[in-house]
Amino acid sequence: xxxxxxxxxxxxxxxxxxxxxxFFISLFVPKQLKRKEFLLQPGEICDTENFIIKGCxxxxxIDTDGVEHIIMFGTEGWWICDFYSFxxxxxxxxxxxxxxxxxxxxxxxxxxxxxxERVPKFERFFRIIIQNAFISLQNRITQNLSCTAExxxxxxxxxxPKLEQxxxxxxxxxxxxxxxxFLSMLRRRLSNN
Amino acid sequence: xxxxxxxxxxxxxxxxxxxxxxFFISLFVPKQLKRKEFLLQPGEICDTENFIIKGCxxxxxIDTDGVEHIIMFGTEGWWICDFYSFxxxxxxxxxxxxxxxxxxxxxxxxxxxxxxERVPKFERFFRIIIQNAFISLQNRITQNLSCTAExxxxxxxxxxPKLEQxxxxxxxxxxxxxxxxFLSMLRRRLSNN
DNA sequence: CGTCTATTTGAATGTACTCAAAAGCGGTGG
DNA sequence: CCACCGCTTTTGAGTACATTCAAATAGACG
Numbered sequence: 187x188x189x190x191x192x193x194x195x196x197x198x199x200x201x202x203x204x205x206x207x208x209f210f211i212s213l214f215v216p217k218q219l220k221r222k223e224f225l226l227q228p229g230e231i232c233d234t235e236n237f238i239i240k241g242c243x244x245x246x247x248i249d250t251d252g253v254e255h256i257i258m259f260g261t262e263g264w265w266i267c268d269f270y271s272f273x274x275x276x277x278x279x280x281x282x283x284x285x286x287x288x289x290x291x292x293x294x295x296x297x298x299x300x301x302x303e304r305v306p307k308f309e310r311f312f313r314i315i316i317q318n319a320f321i322s323l324q325n326r327i328t329q330n331l332s333c334t335a336e337x338x339x340x341x342x343x344x345x346x347p348k349l350e351q352x353x354x355x356x357x358x359x360x361x362x363x364x365x366x367x368f369l370s371m372l373r374r375r376l377s378n379n
Numbered sequence: 380x381x382x383x384x385x386x387x388x389x390x391x392x393x394x395x396x397x398x399x400x401x402f403f404i405s406l407f408v409p410k411q412l413k414r415k416e417f418l419l420q421p422g423e424i425c426d427t428e429n430f431i432i433k434g435c436x437x438x439x440x441i442d443t444d445g446v447e448h449i450i451m452f453g454t455e456g457w458w459i460c461d462f463y464s465f466x467x468x469x470x471x472x473x474x475x476x477x478x479x480x481x482x483x484x485x486x487x488x489x490x491x492x493x494x495x496e497r498v499p500k501f502e503r504f505f506r507i508i509i510q511n512a513f514i515s516l517q518n519r520i521t522q523n524l525s526c527t528a529e530x531x532x533x534x535x536x537x538x539x540p541k542l543e544q545x546x547x548x549x550x551x552x553x554x555x556x557x558x559x560x561f562l563s564m565l566r567r568r569l570s571n572n
Numbered sequence: 573c574g575t576c577t578a579t580t581t582g583a584a585t586g587t588a589c590t591c592a593a594a595a596g597c598g599g600t601g602g
Numbered sequence: 603c604c605a606c607c608g609c610t611t612t613t614g615a616g617t618a619c620a621t622t623c624a625a626a627t628a629g630a631c632g
Contacts, residue, residue, distance in 0.1 A: 356611085366611070558622085
């Protein structure tokens with residue numbers, strides 16, 4: 187189990203001694219996912235928070251017309267779960283699946299609660315993580331309200347050039363909130379300018 | 380300074396003794412805002428987190444075409460600030476102003492840091508607050524991706540009937556991401572069916 | 573009362589979608 | 603290794619949702 191990435195991330199926000207570090211790591215369980223394998227499906231309870239060591243996952247929903255909408259992508263160093271399901275222990279509304287063969291480490295709600303109790307500093311760590319997630323969602327909403335599909339697409343490939351290479355156009359369009367057909371048209375228009 | 384609302388909110392998540400309660404309250408400064416008065420404008424640093432005792436505020440931005448987009452409304456019992464500006468001490472990108480005569484209590488970043496240090500339980504409280512905010516933003520994004528303007532409008536008035544009564548149609552449209560003209564048309568259509 | 577802003581209404585326009593068909597691409601099995 | 607299958611992407615035509623522009627009406631505030 188490769189813990190460099192997560193310990194590095196934690197070190198940027200809180201300081202742990204070696205006992206705390208060992209305890210923290212002991213609470214995680216590693217898991218491998220094959221491409222296209224589900225980590226979560228609607229109706230299940232999301233009972234772990236998942237830290238991505240390697241690979242790529244997405245959180246998405248399917249609307250009443252059967253169209254997929256991607257809420258977020260996660261790659262190396264990101265946390266991913268259905269937060270609402272995790273926190274309330276209610277059935278998930280989102281799908282989470284792997285876009286590549288993926289390696290994650292999982293902490294259960296029970297273990298996380300134990301962690302908060304034994305090492306309260308982690309309240310701080312997860313507060314900061316979720317604050318940052320909140321801010322980036324807020325930016326996304328602002329942008330969805332202010333910008334055309336073309337502007338949003340250009341901004342996406344500018345901000346996430348490496349991620350975009352790992353995704354299909356269909357996935358990008360499902361994140362931007364447009365149809366794959368329309369994204370294809372946008373790209374043609376942009377290359378013809 | 381009326382502290383019932385905030386103490387009640389805190390009590391739902393963490394337990395304080397009377398010393399902690401007194402210390403907590405001592406860190407706040409009350410502030411009154413007249414209708415249309417700004418709490419924050421782009422370029423300023425948002426150096427307080429603000430808890431609303433009474434009244435109504437909105438966070439919004441103005442895009443390059445001069446159109447307003449409302450990111451969130453806040454009423455009694457909500458926290459409101461430009462989080463990114465607050466956390467990074469960088470100039471704000473959002474406006475915050477009062478939609479009614481409003482009463483808030485403010486905690487500065489310095490005092491909040493002091494609070495986290497002296498009473499670490501508050502890391503937990505604010506973690507929970509922001510988790511909930513994160514979840515509702517995620518829901519909003521999912522909905523913006525999945526639904527038409529009409530569906531979003533109907534959902535808004537269903538979920539926030541009391542809030543809607545306090546807002547103008549223009550404000551509702553700026554939150555939903557449609558023009559006031561189109562919202563007016565939607566409403567006519569809905570009342571004619 | 574007068575002014576300013578919000579709302580309504582209608583017509584023309586534009587952005588993004590649906591439907592349909594063809595071409596491209598990747599994975600799988602014979 | 604090639605052929606086939608399924609899924610993604612491209613392309614075009616027609617359509618729908620939402621916008622812009624303009625003007626009239628209504629409503630709020632000083």
